Amino acid sequence: MSNFFNKSDISRKDAEDIVSKTLNNCDEGELYLENSKSESIILDDNKIKNSSYSSDLGYGLRAVTGEVVAYSHSNDISKESLKKSSENLHLTLKSKRGTYNHSIDKTNKKIYNDINPIEEKSLNSKLETLKEVNNYVRSKGTIVQQVTASFAGEYKDIEIIRSGGEVLTDARPLIRFNVSTMLEKDGKKEIGVYGVGGRQSYDEYLKNDNWKKVCDEAFRIASINLESKPAPAGEMKVVLGPGWPAILIHEAIGHGLEGDFNRKKTSAFHNLMGQRVASEGVTIVDDGTLHQKRGSLTIDDEGTPTEKTVLIENGILKNFMQDRLNARLMNTRSTGSGRRESYKHVVLPRMRNTMMLNGKYSQDEMIKSVDKGIFAVSFGGGQVDITSGKFVFNCTEAYEIINGKIGSPIKGATLIGDGPSILKEVSLVGNNMMLDPGIGTCGKAGQGVPVGVAQPSILINKMTVGGTQL
């Protein structure tokens, strides 16, 4: 655990006093302290291109009254700086009066271990692994034109001081190991990317030659795309594979169920609570408690323990994801979804691990039921317009389906749909739920946070496929 005050001219007691005084007439707020260390080591073009280490320290002081948020942050943890922040907050909130809600749930659960993954594996050993990865992928043949492999590790130590001196802490490890390869055959080039990660040490993900599986997967995706033909254009049936394709759920549904957009009534879902928003058999949860997963947190960035929040149960909208501010204004409780990228950012309600739960059909049954459509196995990224509900995501591995059989691979195409109606078009839910490999980062209001997704295979009656073949 970091001691944020032993190198500062301010004692913890002084800091607590400033926090209590600042938040005296406010509804919410806290002093959030963060000490983070991160590293990035990249092998590319047969060489170590980058080896960097970063150490970041800072605080954010937040006061909330009514709907108004006042925030001030700095990397200078000193008496003068904190006092200046406090004055700034008062200037914004000057005439507003609130009542501080001291109640906050506690947890003894530990969802990940307090380890610093950067120090758990020596630099030499990381460099050695990257070299092996490069040799292994390149040994697959002369079609391998480029290999990029990287380690990204982070250790984030946080402390939250609430009004009255209550202190909540968390120490969060996070790693990601990534391999990308470019193949060239007959003048055609394609890339394949794969990665793994989560809140454990690197070696947990690399052991038993697991790193080879990451390389094999990147190579396999690139090889398939070398054989791909142009994608079709227009509306058709779409079967999504299990796991990472659940970013469809994240984009189409997840963002629209975040508390802030619904309090502000800018989400297409804001007046649909208790109503049918998905086919029967569709249940979606957002779970922050999965052991050592990328999107999991012991406590959120306001100090609330995370939970498994049921968003949609058997097709009916049950809950939004809430931080304390939006929960208070919507007369409900925080779901432990208040997150921020760092001390430089305000808290927003965000997703953690968003999952569609199992149904009863097999993937084969789904494919067999499709006369003409596509089978999408992996995606790049996605995006949504919360207000209109329109969302997109980009296939990185997909096949045509003709007469119930999987056909040729098709080029990467964008799929577009309408969030509020897409789940009503889900006609079959599979029995093969899978989590993604731990690689997702969600962006909102300029803040990136690690998230996870999961789903079984699903059959969607119609979606627009953005190919070039009419």
Add this chain to the structure above:
Amino acid sequence: MVKDKEYLKKIVSYCIDLSKKLGASDTSVSVINSISETVNFRNKKLDESDRSDSLAVNLTIYIGKKKSSISSSNLSEENLKKLITRCIDTTKITPEDDLNSLPDKDLLAKDLKDLNLYDASHIGNNEKIDYLKEVEEAAFKEKEIINTETGFSELKSNFILANSDGFLNGYKSSSFSASCVAVSKSNGSMERDYEFSSTCHVKDMLKPNEIGSIAAKKAIQKLNPKKIESEKISIIFDKRISKGILSTLASSILSSSIARGTSFLKDKINEKIFSKSINIFDKPDILKGLGSRSFDGEGVKTETLKLVDQGVLKHYLVDTYHGKKLNLKSNGRSGGTSNLYFERGYFSYIDLLKINSKALYITETIGHGSNLVTGDYSVGANGFMIENGEFKYPVSEITIAGNFKDIFKNITLADDLEFKYATNAPTMLIEGMVVAGK
């Protein structure tokens, strides 16, 4: 107030001296301080105020041909010493790379021109609030507007970049920006659009009522859109979207992508990649320009480049490292382009809309559907159907797709270039793309 030059210089010199003492053969370091103050309004009420004060150091150490970097926001001497020691240790065990080096001394920037990038004016929170009230009042004049979110940000920063070859330079810059997001509603349809203004000097900003009323009108125009049939149709990119074609070009001609062989424009230097009417410039020394700079991320001087001359690609964007691999000298583009723009075209905006009897006018794209290795492009989009030069109805939930190699060759530009962003393009007609809809 942002930290002054002397303060930043002290940190930079400490880092360079200490690195040398601990065994570095070369060092490059930058220190940047930025202070921003933002006020956000929502539905005519104060929503958020945010003050940010950040100071950060980025340092790269070379020991012979070995290299490694650190960065930190904790600038105490004790912490810097710890980090530099760690960086030296890391550098020692990182493999050698012959291409690693500081930039050529004779390419470093000297005698900087004043680009007028700093406006010392301070806009207090009350003034920001008054401005935003006017923005929102203008937006709410339209009865379909049900929600507005507006913001006013002021950013001041100062930085120093230095290296152990004696380069030490930096300057202050400022940015003032205001934005309005308006949500419109009618017959169960809800749409969102925006307008903004971002400038170096506060007096160049748009008037608040212009921002509010443009955002509102754009959000209302989008209401009750239709989905159209899949077809091959002429596409017109609004200026918001057309600049993306330049961003794609810029990413595809980075010396890093070319050297690694991962760009669809590899080996296309001196080849015709656009039609003959197209000229593209990157001009770093525009006064008050949003992308202006006196030197690049390595301290190398920057000069105007005519990247594309009558359709022919003339330059890659070259930094020191990848330049060596390609046998090219750095042209001061470590960190990419500065003020990148198409030379204006010949058609007026109105005439461009009339070139085809039917065209799809795109105002927004969503998704990240550009593959720079293959040039394949497929994104979600919305906009308007145009018939005989007239806007007929809004269109949404469609995709547009093609390949940049073809797209580049089929561009016709209007003459309405303006400098609203760092990268700017006029309204653009593109023939031959495929729209997927129903």
